[in-house]
Amino acid sequence: MRVLVTGGAGFIGSHVVEACLAAGHEVAVVDDLSGGKKENLPAGVPIFQVDVADAAAVEKAFESARPEAVIHEAAQISVSRSVREPGLDARTNVLGLLNVLEAAVRQGVRAFVFASSGGVLYGDVFEPAAEEHPAAPVSPYGIAKLAGEMYLAFFAREHGLRCAALRYGNVYGPRQDPHGEAGVVAIFLERFLAGAAPIINGDGRYIRDYVYVEDVARANLLALEGEWEGFRAYNVGTGRGTDVNELERGLRSALTEILREQGRKPALPAATYGPPRPGDLRSSLLDAGKIARELGWRPQVALEEGLKRTAAWFADRRNRNADGL
Template sequence: MKILITGGAGFIGSNIADLLIEENHEIVIVDNLSQGKRENVNENARFYKCDIVNAEELELVFTIEKPEIVIHNAAQIDVQTSLKKPSLDAEVNIKGTINILECCRKFGVRKIIYPSSAAVYGNPKYLPVDEEHPINPISFYGTSKHTPEHYIKTYSRLYDIKYTIFRYANVYGIRQDPKGEGGVISIFIDKFLENKSPIIFGDGNQTRDFVYVKDVSKANLLALTNGDNKICNISTQKQNSINELFATMKDLLNSNLEAIYKQERNGDIKESSLKNEKAHKFLKWNTEYSLKEGLKETCMYYKEIYDVKNEVAVGIHD
C-alpha cells in the first residue's frame, strides 16, 4: 500500500514509517521539521517538507502521490504550549487535521489513522479508563486532540472515508526529543547523561501508563487492515508512578543522582491508566514490551549517541 504519514520525521511517525517500510509498504512522509528531524526519515521513504496548516502545499503533495491511507501524526503535542498559545494549538491540531481530511476527500483516500490522546479524558473518574469514559479535558491540548475526532467521524459518514482513532497513553522510546516534544522519559535520560538531577513536578506519586513506541507502531501497522471506524486506547493498562520510573532509570543508567521536586504544573493529570481491550479485540494487538524492557532499549539507544558525541568532542579538542 502507498501510505502517507504526516509528522513522519518526528518521534512516533518515524518509528511507524520504519516498521511499515520493513513490511514492504510504500511510504510518503510530510513534515515541516519544526519538531521532527530530517535524519529520522527512512532513506526508503519519499519526503516532502510541508506544513499541514498550508492547504495549498498539502494538496500539491496529495496530487503527486495519491496515497491510499493516511496516518496523521503531525500535531502540536505539548500541554504547556497549548495553555500558553491556544490559538497556535488549535491551528495545528484542528485546522491542520481539517486540511488533511479535505485532501482525503478530494483524492479518494480509503482510510485515515489518527492518534488522539489520553488527554481527552481529563482527570479519570475510574481506572483503567475505557473508551466510553466521559470526555473532560483539562488542557487546550486535550480539547484540540479530541475535536478532530468529530471531524473525522463526520467526514467518514459524508464521504465514506474509513478511520481508526487511537487514544495513546504516554508513548516513549527512541527518537523522542527531550528538548522538543519532551516526554518525561526522554527528559530524564537527557538529565542523567548530562549528570544533572532530573526534576519531578509534584510529589512524584502521580501515575502514568507508559507504552513503548514499537508497540504503538505495531498498532498502526495492524490498523491498515483492521479496526475500521473504531476508537481504541493504545496502552499497557498498567500504572507506574513517576517516582518508580525515576528509580528504574536511575538503576539502568547506574546513576547516583537524586531528583529535584518542584510544584506540580497546571494541566497535569494525577493518575492515568487506559483499558486496552478494544485494541485486543478489533486490532488483534498486544503489547510486546514491558516497561523495563522498553526503558532498557531506550536508555541504551541514548547512551550510545551520548558516548559517540563525547568521543567526537574529545577528538576535536585533541
C-alpha cells in the same frame, strides 16, 4: 499500499514509517521539520517539507504522493503552549487535520489513522478507562483532539472514509525529544547522562500508563490494515500504572546497568523535587481491551525492557556525539 505519514520525521511518526516499510508498504512523509528530523527516517523515504496548516502545500504533497492511506501524526504537542496560545494550537491540530482530511478525500484515500490521546480526553482516572469513558478535556490541546475525532466520524459518515483514532497513553522510546515539557523518560535520561539531577515535579506520585513506541507503531499498522467501515476509536496503552518515583528508579537502574556494560563507573545524581505543575493529572490509565479483541493488539514490550532499550539508545547517541559522529 501507498501510505502517507504526516509528522513522519518525528518521534512516533518515524517509528510508524519503519513499521509500514517492514510490512511492505510504500511510504512518503509530510513534515515541516519543526520538531522532526530527516535523520530519523530510513534512506530513500520521500519527504515533503510541508506545514499541514498550509492547505495548498498539503494538496501538492498529496498530488505527488498519491496515497491510498494516511497516518496523521503531525501535531502541536505541547499542552501548556495550547493553554497560552489556543489559536496556534488550533491552527495545527484542527485546521491542519482538516486540510489533510480534505486532501485525502479529494485523492480517494481509503483509510485514515489519527493520533489522539487518552490522558487529555479522559482526565483523572484511577482505574483503566475504556473508550466509553466520558470525554472531558480541559486544555485546548485536549479539546482539539476530541474535535479531531468528531471530524473523523463526520468524514467517515459523509465520505465513506475508513477512520481510526488511536488514543495513546504516555509514549516513550528512542528518538523522543528530551527538551520539551513532555517525555519524562527522555528528559530524565538526558539529565542523567549530562550529570544533572532529574527534577521530579511535586511528590512524584503522578501515575501514568507508559507504552513503548514500537508497540504504538504496531497499533497504527493494525489500524491501517483493518477492514471495518466507518469510524472507530481505540485506546493504546498497557493498563499498568507507574508513578514518577518508580519511573525514576527504573531509569536509574537501566542506565546504571548499561554504563557498567560500557566499562564506565556510573555515579548518577539523586533526583530533586520541584513544585507541582499546575493542571497535572494525578492518574491516567487506559483499558486497551477493545483493540486487543478487535485488532489483536497487545503491548509486547514490558516497561522494564522498554526503559533498557531507551536508555541504551540515549547512551549510544551521547557517545556518538562525543566522538563527533
